Amino acid sequence: MGTSIDTLQELLFDLAGVLPADTAPLFAMTTPVLLETNEAYIREEENSRRLAFIEQGVIRAYTIKENGDEATLLLRWEGQFIASHDTIINRQPSRFIYRALEPVKLLQIDYDVLEEILKTHPEYEPLRNFFLMKMLAESLKMLESFVTQSPEERYRELLAERFDLVNRVPDKYIASMLGITPVSLSRIRKRMHTKGKTST
Amino acid sequence: MGTSIDTLQELLFDLAGVLPADTAPLFAMTTPVLLETNEAYIREEENSRRLAFIEQGVIRAYTIKENGDEATLLLRWEGQFIASHDTIINRQPSRFIYRALEPVKLLQIDYDVLEEILKTHPEYEPLRNFFLMKMLAESLKMLESFVTQSPEERYRELLAERFDLVNRVPDKYIASMLGITPVSLSRIRKRMHTKGKTST
DNA sequence: TGGCGGCGTTAACAAAAGATAATTTAGCAG
DNA sequence: CTGCTAAATTATCTTTTGTTAACGCCGCCA
Numbered sequence: 001m002g003t004s005i006d007t008l009q010e011l012l013f014d015l016a017g018v019l020p021a022d023t024a025p026l027f028a029m030t031t032p033v034l035l036e037t038n039e040a041y042i043r044e045e046e047n048s049r050r051l052a053f054i055e056q057g058v059i060r061a062y063t064i065k066e067n068g069d070e071a072t073l074l075l076r077w078e079g080q081f082i083a084s085h086d087t088i089i090n091r092q093p094s095r096f097i098y099r100a101l102e103p104v105k106l107l108q109i110d111y112d113v114l115e116e117i118l119k120t121h122p123e124y125e126p127l128r129n130f131f132l133m134k135m136l137a138e139s140l141k142m143l144e145s146f147v148t149q150s151p152e153e154r155y156r157e158l159l160a161e162r163f164d165l166v167n168r169v170p171d172k173y174i175a176s177m178l179g180i181t182p183v184s185l186s187r188i189r190k191r192m193h194t195k196g197k198t199s200t
Numbered sequence: 201m202g203t204s205i206d207t208l209q210e211l212l213f214d215l216a217g218v219l220p221a222d223t224a225p226l227f228a229m230t231t232p233v234l235l236e237t238n239e240a241y242i243r244e245e246e247n248s249r250r251l252a253f254i255e256q257g258v259i260r261a262y263t264i265k266e267n268g269d270e271a272t273l274l275l276r277w278e279g280q281f282i283a284s285h286d287t288i289i290n291r292q293p294s295r296f297i298y299r300a301l302e303p304v305k306l307l308q309i310d311y312d313v314l315e316e317i318l319k320t321h322p323e324y325e326p327l328r329n330f331f332l333m334k335m336l337a338e339s340l341k342m343l344e345s346f347v348t349q350s351p352e353e354r355y356r357e358l359l360a361e362r363f364d365l366v367n368r369v370p371d372k373y374i375a376s377m378l379g380i381t382p383v384s385l386s387r388i389r390k391r392m393h394t395k396g397k398t399s400t
Numbered sequence: 401t402g403g404c405g406g407c408g409t410t411a412a413c414a415a416a417a418g419a420t421a422a423t424t425t426a427g428c429a430g
Numbered sequence: 431c432t433g434c435t436a437a438a439t440t441a442t443c444t445t446t447t448g449t450t451a452a453c454g455c456c457g458c459c460a
Contacts (some may be wrong), residue, residue, distance in 0.1 A: 132336060136336045136339060139343055143274075143346075148263065179346050
C-alpha cells in the first residue's frame with residue numbers, strides 16, 4: 001500500500017530523475033492531515049496558502065451564490081492536489097469552500113514554504129509544473145465540455161470516465177458541477193433509463 | 201510603443217528581477233510571426249509545440265463537433281499567450297484550431313527549445329509559472345461562471361469585463377463561448393434592451 | 401452597381417431546464 | 431427495528447434554449 005510520499009517520490013523520479021533519497025528537504029516540510037466527513041479544509045474568506053496532496057478521500061470545492069445556493073466547481077480525489085487557487089494564484093481570500101465528502105487523508109505543505117524550498121532545490125521544479133499543467137489540462141477539458149456538450153452528454157461522459165466517482169458522491173453535487181439542478185439531473189437519468197441506453 | 205519583447209522583459213524583471221540585458225538567450229530563440237485575418241495559426245491534428253505571445257490581434261481556439269458545428273473554447277488577445285494545450289501538455293495532436301480573427305502579430309518560440317533554455321537559465325522559470333498560473337486562474341474563472349451563472353448572466357459579465365473584446369468579435373463566436381447558440385444570444389440581447397438595463 | 405454570401409434578428413414550434421412543492425427512498429442514529 | 435432527516439424522484443407550471451427557416455442588412459467583389 002503506497003503512501004502519498006511514495007507516490008510523490010515516484011513522480012519526482014519519473015519527472016526529474018530525483019532519487020527518493022534526495023527528497024528529504026521537501027518532505028521534511030510536509031504535514032499529514034486528517035479530515036472527517038463533512039469537515040472543511042479551507043473556508044470562505046480564508047487566506048491560508050496550504051497545498052495538499054490527497055492520499056485518500058474526496059474533497060468538494062464550492063461557492064455560495066448570491067441567492068444562497070451552493071455551486072460545486074470541482075471535485076478532487078486521491079492522487080490529486082487541492083488548494084485554494086484564489087489564495088495561491090491571486091493572493092485573495094478564498095471565494096470557495098473546500099470540504100471533505102468522506103474521511104480524507106492529506107499530505108500538506110504551505111505554498112510559501114514550498115517556494116522557498118524550490119529556490120534552493122530547483123530540481124523539484126518539474127513537480128510544480130507537472131501539477132500546474134495537469135490542472136490546466138483538466139480545467140480546459142471541463143471547459144470544453146461546457147461549450148461542446150449538452151448537460152445530458154456531459155453526464156454520460158462523466159459516467160463513462162469517472163463512474164466510481166459518481167457513485168461516491170451525492171447526485172446533487174454532480175448536478176451542480178454539470179451546471180444544472182438536481183431535479184434536472186434526475187430527469188436526465190430517467191430519460192437515459194427509458195430511451196437510449198447506448199452511447200458515447 | 202511597446203513591443204512584445206519590452207512587455208516580456210518588464211514581466212521578467214518584475215517577477216524574477218532579471219535585467220533586460222540578461223534576457224538575450226531567451227529572445228534569441230524567438231521569431232516574429234504575422235497572421236492575416238482568418239489565417240490558421242495551428243490546425244487540427246497538428247503536432248507543433250509552438251508557443252506564442254500575442255502582440256496584436258485576436259485568436260480564436262475552436263473545435264469541430266461531431267455534427268459539424270464549431271464550438272469556440274476561448275479567445276486570446278494581445279498580452280496573452282497562445283498555444284495548443286493538447287500538444288504542449290499532453291503531447292497529442294491538437295484537437296483545436298487556432299485562427300486569427302484579425303491581423304495578428306506574434307512572438308513565437310518552440311516549447312521544446314524553451315525547455316532547453318530553462319534548463320540552463322532557471323532564472324526565467326518564474327515566467328513559465330506566471331503564465332501557467334494565469335491561464336489556470338482564467339480557466340477556473342470561466343468554469344466558475346458555467347456552474348454559478350445563467351447564459352444571460354455570463355453574457356452580462358462578459359460585456360462588463362471585456363466590452364472591447366465583445367465588440368471586436370462576431371457574436372456567433374461569443375455565443376458559442378458562452379455555451380449557447382447565436383439565436384439564443386440574440387434573444388438575450390433583446391431581453392436586455394427591453395427589460396433590465398441595470399446591473400451586473 | 402448589382403448580386404452573392406455571411407451574419408444577426410425574428411418567428412414558430414419542440415425540447416429541455418428552472419422553480420416549487422409533494423412524495424418516495426435511503427442512510428443513519430438511537 | 432424504528433424513526434428521523436436528507437436526498438432523490440415525480441409532478442406541474444413557467445422560462446429558456448434548441449432547431450429550422452425566413453428575412454433584412456451590409457460588405458465585398460466581380
